[in-house]
Amino acid sequence: MVGAANNEPRTIVVGTRQSALALTQTGQVIDELKRISEKHGFDYHFEIRKIVTKGDRILDVTLSKVGGKGLFVKEIEQALLDGEIDMAVHSMKDMPYELPEGLMNGATPKRVDPRDCLIMKEGTSLDDLREGARVGTSSLRRSSQLKNMRPDLQLDSIRGNIDSRIRKLETEGFDAVVLAAAGLTRMGWQDRISAFIPVDLSIPAVGQGALGIECRREDAGVRELLDLFNDTETSLAVRAERSFLGALNGGCQIPIGAFAVVQKKAEDSFDDAELELTGMVGSPDGEVMLKEIRKGTDPEQLGRDVAAALVARGADRILAEIGDNV
Incomplete structure (x- = not known):
């Protein structure tokens, strides 16, 4: 072997x-x-x-x-x-x-769709969710950003595989569940998606997709x-996102998100490609939502720079408080 x-x-x-x-x-x-x-x-x-x-x-x-x-x-x-x-x-x-x-x-x-998405009983957009709708997610990152956008929503924890989470729409009284579009895409279940949440509204998890x-x-x-x-393009983007994660000493269970886009300077090469990285740290209640966008050519340095900018705005205090409460 x-x-x-x-x-x-x-x-x-x-x-x-x-x-x-x-x-x-x-x-x-x-x-x-x-x-x-x-x-x-x-x-x-x-x-x-x-x-x-x-x-x-x-x-x-x-x-x-x-x-x-x-x-x-x-x-x-x-x-x-x-x-x-x-x-x-x-x-x-x-x-x-x-x-x-x-x-x-x-x-x-090569990365597939990095976005979060909604599986809903009714409707085709986040705005279609009724006031006070019950939404299931296992992610503090997702719930933080959803609460920031829609403070009226009732966010409840939901665990299990994709299929069991979708079934809980009927069995446990949820109005919607939030999932990664990538998983549904890989399973061939794109038709189950009610609405995609744009990455500028819900920053994906580091490496999502x-x-x-x-x-x-x-x-x-x-x-x-x-x-x-x-895949060179995906690798560059994910390296920047993971550098951001490492600089904040974070994991996938806290409200940290990052998404990088790669822009080639030469059509046939990624040499000296420029990356744009968006980093996010939010409070669990969604009341504080810190975001930074920076550009650079070194993915690891770019990740550290975005993390440092968020720390300067208080991201470290948010993460320390979360760590004390879990």
Whole structure:
């Protein structure tokens, strides 16, 4: 399993969570890796290993109260470190900024729709929600921004996979649930979306819509394969967003959002491409909403600059207060 040369047969074991979405996106990744392997003459075969994470086991508590970072990746990363799997497919928004020693993000494939969206009983826009409507979300980031836009809404925690959250519209009396458009897109369920929320109104989670393919640094064969799978534009954008996250020492369970757009200066190259990064930190009640937009060519420095600008406006105090209350 480990250490085969590129021209020798090798079975690559791919770790993933066991939800329908995780298995679907892992299958899509494997299909593309098979295509790349055949094109470049790698004799690689792939098998899936399902792994249950802490975030999957605890479904009756909001994510912000479960605590810690890496709720959906730690067990998978341990399997990587132990050599039980050779790569792991993660939703990038689940990945902490700091990865364990010996592991790395080997590829960031092309991003799909980064927006949040609404699945509604009635209506086709946020404005169509009745006053006092009950909206389900597991994300402090989403609830903070929704409360800022619509203080009248009743935001309640909702956990589980995509399908079970949608079913709760009927079974638990919600008027709408908020989900990532990317998950519905990968499942082929775009027709279930009632309304998209523009990124300038609901700043996405860091890396939302992107995948991270994690591997061992020492595994040259897997690294070479994943390098061919990497999408430069998505990688640049996500690097800026994750640098912002790291500078604020944040995780996916607190009201932090970031979204970067990449603009090429040359048609056939991303050399010296300019990035525009929007960063957000909000209070859980939505009353304070801090946003900064900066441009730059160094994604890591840009992330740090946007974080510093928000800290200067009090973002660190908001995050410290949240940390004390969870």
